[in-house]
Amino acid sequence: MAEESLQRLIDGCVQQERSSQKVLYELFYGFAMAICLRYAGNRYEAAEIMNEGFYKVFTNLQTYDSNRPFKPWIGRIMTNTAIDYYRANYKTNQFEELDETGSASDNASVVEKMAYQDLLALIQRLSPAYRTVFNLYAIDGFAHNEIAQILDISIGTSKSNLHKARQKLQEMIQKEAKLVNEKRNGI
Amino acid sequence: MDDMTRKNIDDIIRKKLLEGENYVDYQEADWNALESKLDAQKKVIPWMWIFSAAAVILLVAMFSWIIWKPTNNDTRPVTQNEPSQQTQPITPEPENNRSTESQNPKPVPNTRVLLAESSKKVQPSASNAGTQKEPQISIEEHELGQVLNLAENFNSFSTSELAVYSRRAPDERETQGVKPSISLAKQRNSWNGLAVGIIASTDLNGVGSFQHSSIGGDFGFTVTAQITDRWSISTGAIYAKKPYTIAYDQYRPGSNYQPSVQPDKVHADCRVLDIPVNINYTFLRRKEDSFSIGTGISSYLMLREDYYFRYANSYNQGSNELSIVNRNRHWFGVVNLQASYERQINTGLSIGFGPYLKLPVDDIGYGRVKLRSVGLAVTVNWHVLQ
Numbered sequence: 401m402a403e404e405s406l407q408r409l410i411d412g413c414v415q416q417e418r419s420s421q422k423v424l425y426e427l428f429y430g431f432a433m434a435i436c437l438r439y440a441g442n443r444y445e446a447a448e449i450m451n452e453g454f455y456k457v458f459t460n461l462q463t464y465d466s467n468r469p470f471k472p473w474i475g476r477i478m479t480n481t482a483i484d485y486y487r488a489n490y491k492t493n494q495f496e497e498l499d500e501t502g503s504a505s506d507n508a509s510v511v512e513k514m515a516y517q518d519l520l521a522l523i524q525r526l527s528p529a530y531r532t533v534f535n536l537y538a539i540d541g542f543a544h545n546e547i548a549q550i551l552d553i554s555i556g557t558s559k560s561n562l563h564k565a566r567q568k569l570q571e572m573i574q575k576e577a578k579l580v581n582e583k584r585n586g587i
Numbered sequence: 588m589d590d591m592t593r594k595n596i597d598d599i600i601r602k603k604l605l606e607g608e609n610y611v612d613y614q615e616a617d618w619n620a621l622e623s624k625l626d627a628q629k630k631v632i633p634w635m636w637i638f639s640a641a642a643v644i645l646l647v648a649m650f651s652w653i654i655w656k657p658t659n660n661d662t663r664p665v666t667q668n669e670p671s672q673q674t675q676p677i678t679p680e681p682e683n684n685r686s687t688e689s690q691n692p693k694p695v696p697n698t699r700v701l702l703a704e705s706s707k708k709v710q711p712s713a714s715n716a717g718t719q720k721e722p723q724i725s726i727e728e729h730e731l732g733q734v735l736n737l738a739e740n741f742n743s744f745s746t747s748e749l750a751v752y753s754r755r756a757p758d759e760r761e762t763q764g765v766k767p768s769i770s771l772a773k774q775r776n777s778w779n780g781l782a783v784g785i786i787a788s789t790d791l792n793g794v795g796s797f798q799h800s801s802i803g804g805d806f807g808f809t810v811t812a813q814i815t816d817r818w819s820i821s822t823g824a825i826y827a828k829k830p831y832t833i834a835y836d837q838y839r840p841g842s843n844y845q846p847s848v849q850p851d852k853v854h855a856d857c858r859v860l861d862i863p864v865n866i867n868y869t870f871l872r873r874k875e876d877s878f879s880i881g882t883g884i885s886s887y888l889m890l891r892e893d894y895y896f897r898y899a900n901s902y903n904q905g906s907n908e909l910s911i912v913n914r915n916r917h918w919f920g921v922v923n924l925q926a927s928y929e930r931q932i933n934t935g936l937s938i939g940f941g942p943y944l945k946l947p948v949d950d951i952g953y954g955r956v957k958l959r960s961v962g963l964a965v966t967v968n969w970h971v972l973q
Contacts, residue, residue, distance in 0.1 A: 421625065425618055434607035447614070451621045458625060462796055463834035480851070508592065511599045516610045519603050538597040539604055566593060569600070 439482035453481040490528035510577040530565035642942040780972035782811045790962025792831045801830040825861040838954045850896035860888040875931035889915040920949030939966045
């Protein structure tokens with residue numbers, strides 16, 4: 401979307417014009433929802449997080465500095481909202497036990513071939529603790545010390561959660577690979 | 588699995604997940620849910636508007652009352668030898684006093700009482716039956732009439748002055764008419780000269796807009812010099828507490844330091860010495876009420892700036908603080924706009940109130956923000972030089 405028309409849209413939203421707000425919402429829905437989906441356990445939760453995020457966007461739009469890019473600004477709000485949600489709802493939950501993992505050599509190619517929705521489903525099956533750390537580290541690029549501060553955990557816990565998240569993912573990917581093979585071989 | 592493979596898979600996953608926005612289906616139900624939330628939020632009271640609307644309404648109400656209230660009849664013909672004409676306001680009779688009151692609803696209570704007393708002092712002579720008017724009274728009334736004229740216009744008189752004046756007249760029998768003292772005649776309910784005063788105010792402080800503003804307060808001293816009948820200049824020193832909250836994006840200190848975890852919001856509490864230099868114009872004056880507008884420049888000396896950093900997730904224990912003491916000075920960095928209503932209480936004292944706006948030209952404080960203030964001030968002024 402062109403700079404000026406986006407700016408005009410933002411101006412309309414600052415004026416609390418409902419029509420402008422709806423257009424902005426539809427425009428960034430996919431981007432925002434994609435962030436929330438990988439942090440949440442299911443679509444329902446993701447929608448809640450996303451709407452909470454958009455609410456913050458619309459009520460804080462006048463603090464947005466138009467010299468900065470808009471998409472990352474929204475993205476940060478969504479990520480922060482997702483983290484708040486996790487901390488409010490899941491932090492006290494127990495971590496699940498870990499199965500042993502198998503070989504990981506084929507995993508890369510399996511993932512390459514996976515559809516987004518299927519990969520997303522795997523991510524969502526991780527426990528919230530692992531999923532959140534994995535998102536923050538592997539997708540959003542935070543360092544362990546930053547994650548420790550954001551989630552109020554130790555750096556060690558952050559590293560260990562990341563490790564476990566990856567292990568779990570590999571496990572699931574391998575299961576997925578087996579399923580695909582079985583399908584291919586006509587079961 | 589080695590690190591390379593691990594990183595490789597991470598990257599693949601990352602890429603795929605980031606493309607997700609192209610695969611997400613829009614659902615209208617999600618918008619509907621948000622819309623209800625936004626509708627609920629819209630009912631939040633806009634304090635800023637209520638605040639300024641109330642101030643404006645108050646000023647307009649006072650304005651209208653001043654303009655349209657009935658005024659005293661100050662062109663009463665008063666002569667020495669026609670006592671019969673002088674039945675109007677200046678008798679001690681209760682009924683006439685009442686009519687006096689109806690003609691002069693403006694409360695000048697001390698004056699009226701004194702006049703009544705003075706009238707009583709005069710010995711009634713026989714000439715006009717049914718009334719108590721006679722030459723002596725006419726003299727009295729003439730003088731009193733003059734005094735009443737004066738009284739209407741110069742309500743700044745202390746009652747003792749009037750009493751002395753009225754009591755003097757019958758003894759001295761100045762039939763040639765009243766000579767109000769020169770100084771009294773020249774005195775109006777405005778004053779020339781110098782006044783010192785105190786000012787206290789409450790205001791909203793914000794950056795950018797007043798949407799998320801914080802309430803602060805000021806207190807200080809002013810010195811005002813009346814240059815002409817309408818124009819005055821003033822200055823002073825005012826201690827102000829100016830709190831405000833901004834998004835971290837708006838906080839722009841000169842340093843290049845970027846924290847690894849960025850705060851979400853910054854809450855500032857600044858103590859400022861505000862030194863204004865203002866020029867004021869009195870555009871309406873009625874008796875003891877006057878309305879003025881003014882503008883000028885303020886200098887903000889930042890005595891103390893405390894910054895509190897808040898993080899997006901409130902559970903973050905590391906909320907940082909920063910204190911800057913006596914560092915920043917913004918000479919002539921803020922533009923003032925104000926309006927005020929002032930009421931003369933007596934010769935020496937007046938009180939006033941009115942709204943004001945402070946708009947920065949400079950970037951204020953360590954955070955270099957455009958800190959604006961809007962508020963309502965109350966003033967008390969003592970006129971020390973006339």
